[in-house]
Every structure is written in C-alpha cells, then in structure tokens.
Amino acid sequence: MRKYVVLYLFILISGILNAQRYTSEKGHITFFSDATIEDIEAENTIVGSLFNATSGEVVYIIKIRDFVFDKALMREHFNEKYMESEKYPKATFQGRVVGFKPDIIGAQKVRAVGKLSMHGVVRDIDVPGSAENVNGKIHMKSKFIMKLEDYNIKIPTLVWQNIAEQIEVSVDFIYKPA
Amino acid sequence: MKKHFLIVLALFFGNYLLMAQDDLMKELEQSQDKDTEYAFQTFKGTRLVNGHTIETKNKGTLEFIFAHRFGPVNGGLYELFGLDDAYVRLGLDYGITDNLSVSIGRNSVDKTMDGYVKYKLLRQSKGARNFPLTITALGGTAYKTSPKKEDALPGFENVHRLAYVGQLLIARKITPSLSLQIMPSFVHRNAVNKSFENNDDIAIGAGGRIKLTKSVAFTSEYYYRLNVPDGNPYKNTLGFGIDIETGGHVFQIVMTNTRGLTERAFLTETEGDFGDGDIHFGFNVTRTFQLKRK
Numbered sequence: 001m002r003k004y005v006v007l008y009l010f011i012l013i014s015g016i017l018n019a020q021r022y023t024s025e026k027g028h029i030t031f032f033s034d035a036t037i038e039d040i041e042a043e044n045t046i047v048g049s050l051f052n053a054t055s056g057e058v059v060y061i062i063k064i065r066d067f068v069f070d071k072a073l074m075r076e077h078f079n080e081k082y083m084e085s086e087k088y089p090k091a092t093f094q095g096r097v098v099g100f101k102p103d104i105i106g107a108q109k110v111r112a113v114g115k116l117s118m119h120g121v122v123r124d125i126d127v128p129g130s131a132e133n134v135n136g137k138i139h140m141k142s143k144f145i146m147k148l149e150d151y152n153i154k155i156p157t158l159v160w161q162n163i164a165e166q167i168e169v170s171v172d173f174i175y176k177p178a
Numbered sequence: 179m180k181k182h183f184l185i186v187l188a189l190f191f192g193n194y195l196l197m198a199q200d201d202l203m204k205e206l207e208q209s210q211d212k213d214t215e216y217a218f219q220t221f222k223g224t225r226l227v228n229g230h231t232i233e234t235k236n237k238g239t240l241e242f243i244f245a246h247r248f249g250p251v252n253g254g255l256y257e258l259f260g261l262d263d264a265y266v267r268l269g270l271d272y273g274i275t276d277n278l279s280v281s282i283g284r285n286s287v288d289k290t291m292d293g294y295v296k297y298k299l300l301r302q303s304k305g306a307r308n309f310p311l312t313i314t315a316l317g318g319t320a321y322k323t324s325p326k327k328e329d330a331l332p333g334f335e336n337v338h339r340l341a342y343v344g345q346l347l348i349a350r351k352i353t354p355s356l357s358l359q360i361m362p363s364f365v366h367r368n369a370v371n372k373s374f375e376n377n378d379d380i381a382i383g384a385g386g387r388i389k390l391t392k393s394v395a396f397t398s399e400y401y402y403r404l405n406v407p408d409g410n411p412y413k414n415t416l417g418f419g420i421d422i423e424t425g426g427h428v429f430q431i432v433m434t435n436t437r438g439l440t441e442r443a444f445l446t447e448t449e450g451d452f453g454d455g456d457i458h459f460g461f462n463v464t465r466t467f468q469l470k471r472k
Contacts, residue, residue, distance in 0.1 A: 023209075050206045059202045061210065071468040072236030072273075073426060080219045081392045086354045089215070094203050156393045
C-alpha cells in the first residue's frame with residue numbers, strides 16, 4: 001500500500017507541474033478613444049493575470065485606478081464620473097483562450113471567450129487575438145472594440161470634450177511559467 | 179493489487195478534476211497585494227465657496243481662477259440687485275508635486291495681491307494604509323496696494339499693507355457624494371484699528387459638499403470667529419454654492435455675505451449680514467491646463 005501512496009504523491013506533484021500554469025503581473029491594457037475635440041488614451045501596465053495552458057483557462061484582474069492618462073484631470077473624471085471606481089474598483093475577465101497549442105512555434109490565432117465584468121455589468125465576450133510561445137514565455141495580444149453603453153457607462157451631458165461611444169482596447173501580456 | 183491500482187487511477191483523475199475546477203480567479207486575487215486606495219476628488223475645486231478646500235492641483239497642472247462677486251442684492255433695483263458692482267479676483271494655482279501647490283492672485287477689494295502655499299500633509303485612504311482624513315496646511319500672504327502712498331495717512335508704512343493667514347484644512351469624503359471639511363484658521367493683520375479689531379484673529383470654519391449629479395454639487399461654508407472684540411462691526415462669513423463641472427472647467431455659482439476673496443478680507447472684514455439681505459451673487463470659474471504630461 002505504501003508504494004501506492006508514494007505513487008499517488010508522485011502523480012499529485014507531477015499533476016501540479018503538468019498543469020502548465022503561467023502568470024503575468026505586469027500586463028498592459030491600453031484604451032483609446034477617438035473624440036472630436038481630444039483623443040483620450042490611457043494605459044494600465046500592472047494588470048495581473050493567470051493562465052492555465054493545459055485547460056486554456058485565463059483570468060485577469062484590472063484595477064481601474066491604475067489607468068494612467070496624459071492629463072491628471074482626465075484620470076479623475078474617468079474614476080469619478082465614468083467608471084465610478086469607488087463603487088466598482090476592479091474589472092475582471094474570467095474565461096478561456098481557445099485554439100492555443102503550446103508546442104507550436106510562431107504566432108497563432110486564438111480567441112478569448114468568457115465573462116468580462118466591469119462597472120457592475122457582466123457580459124459574455126468573444127474577442128480575437130494572437131498567442132506565441134517565445135522561449136517558454138507566452139506572449140498574448142488582442143485588440144477589440146468595446147461599447148460604453150454595454151457596460152452602463154454614461155457620458156454626462158455637460159461634458160465638453162465629446163467622448164466616443166466606443167473605445168478601442170489593446171491587451172498585451174507576457175506570461176512566465178508559474 | 180488490481181483494486182489498489184484502480185484507487186490510484188481514481189485518485190489520479192480526481193486530482194486532475196480538482197486542478198481544473200480550482201478557481202484561478204481566487205488564486206489571482208490572493209496573489210495580489212492589498213493596495214492603498216486614496217480618496218480623490220473630495221471636492222471638485224480648490225475653493226469651497228470663498229475659502230480653500232483640501233484639494234491641491236496635481237503635479238504639472240495650472241489652474242486659472244476667475245472669481246467674481248457682485249454687490250449685495252438688497253441694493254434693490256437702483257443697483258440692479260448688486261449687478262452694478264463687481265469685485266474680481268484673478269488667480270493662478272500650480273501643482274509643483276501632487277501634494278504641493280502654490281497660488282498667486284489679485285483681488286480688486288483693497289487692490290490686494292495674494293500668494294499661497296498649500297501642502298497636503300495626510301491623505302484619506304483605506305486598504306493597506308488606513309487613514310480617515312485628508313489634512314492640508316495652507317499659508318498665505320496678502321498685500322493691499324490701496325491706498326496709494328501719496329494718499330495714505332501720516333504714519334502709514336508699507337508694512338501695514340500686509341496680512342497673513344494660516345489654516346489647517348481637514349476633510350473627509352464620507353461617501354462618494356458627501357464630503358465635510360473643518361478649517362481652523364488664523365489671520366494676522368499688521369495694521370488694525372485697535373479700538374474694535376485684533377491683530378490676530380482666530381476662526382473655525384466648517385463646510386461641505388453634496389453631489390446632486392455626477393457633475394453638479396451643492397457646497398456651503400461658514401466661518402465662526404472665536405475672539406471678536408467688543409464693538410466689532412464685522413460679521414461671520416457664510417456662503418453657498420453650486421459647482422458645475424464640465425471637462426476642464428469648474429463653474430461655481432455662489433451666494434455669500436462677503437465681497438472679499440482673500441482670507442483677511444472675508445474672515446476678518448466681512449461687512450454683510452446674510453439675514454439682512456447683504457447677499458452677494460458671484461461665481462468662480464476655473465480652467466485647468468496640463469503643462470507637464472505624465
């Protein structure tokens with residue numbers, strides 16, 4: 001019996017090792033809003049993410065306050081008026097990367113499918129992207145359009161700078177084996 | 179033997195199932211450090227009504243403030259309810275760091291030049307670092323350029339034109355829409371009429387804002403003077419305002435019993451009695467310019 005226990009422990013440990021966990025602590029998410037008076041761009045370079053290459057599962061936690069803008073006032077308005085970050089401090093994505101084969105060399109087309117939760121709204125999204133295994137690190141990228149109204153983000157009527165009703169989001173993560 | 183093998187096999191698969199169901203999100207949450215969330219935009223502007231709020235300008239940000247007070251509404255139709263008179267302060271505030279601001283201005287009341295230094299000592303925060311209040315220290319000087327030297331009374335020295343203010347501004351953003359502030363204040367005037375005025379005046383102010391919508395807020399402010407000498411004709415300052423924020427501008431429409439826009443003038447020399455209708459309408463308009471980009 002004892003050797004089975006040893007065998008079990010061995011399998012357990014190898015199972016953990018086999019799960020091919022990847023982590024990214026400094027993922028980049030930027031967004032760009034093309035507006036009539038002023039283009040608005042913001043960047044968050046400290047997005048945390050975990051990726052399980054075996055199952056394809058991926059999760060992100062995006063802290064709304066970590067988005068940095070060109071102008072300090074934009075950041076305040078973004079937090080105070082649009083994202084209401086005191087009420088909704090985080091946005092999260094929970095889903096899976098579909099179509100990724102870790103063993104293939106070169107960039108592969110993949111899709112991220114799952115639930116994006118932001119500003120108190122949870123939506124199913126399915127966005128295209130690419131993934132590439134570079135010397136054991138997985139580099140994932142995606143670019144997609146998001147509509148503000150889908151997430152119940154309202155633009156106050158008094159705002160001068162017309163803010164675009166949809167924004168372009170870019171995601172750029174480099175995952176290291178955990 | 180076979181039975182044992184099956185157990186191991188079951189454990190093996192059970193193991194994998196557990197791995198798959200393992201909540202990746204929880205794991206990510208646990209791996210992240212608890213961070214400190216600072217309160218921001220406790221007030222929309224650097225001025226509550228007449229006086230300062232705890233807010234300083236962010237680093238590299240320049241704000242132009244045009245503040246304006248009409249005459250008292252009880253001037254009646256003859257004075258077009260105060261609109262015939264205007265008292266103006268033009269000012270610039272600049273953020274040297276996110277916590278340190280400097281300000282200069284000129285107020286038409288007594289043709290006063292003023293300058294301030296404002297420093298955020300402590301910031302309200304929660305999370306890894308918890309602190310209930312934001313505390314800002316303010317120091318300022320005001321220099322009356324009126325009267326002209328040749329028109330001054332005998333014995334009047336330039337040093338008599340100077341007055342100083344020191345304030346501690348203490349505020350808490352209680353909810354996203356409600357912020358309250360108290361302002362222990364000290365004003366020193368180099369020259370006063372000793373028969374009914376002090377050189378050193380102490381006042382305690384209280385004020386706050388309630389957000390009505392995301393861009394509109396109601397504000398109010400009251401300063402209570404603690405050491406008023408007998409026979410002093412001046413009143414405590416009271417003011418109400420509506421802040422309207424539109425992009426880079428904040429418009430504040432105010433009602434107050436004072437016409438002065440420096441602490442010396444509105445803390446120690448407010449002539450109007452709110453109850454008697456000595457109410458001045460006015461506005462503060464700010465425009466923010468980002469000089470240094472992040």
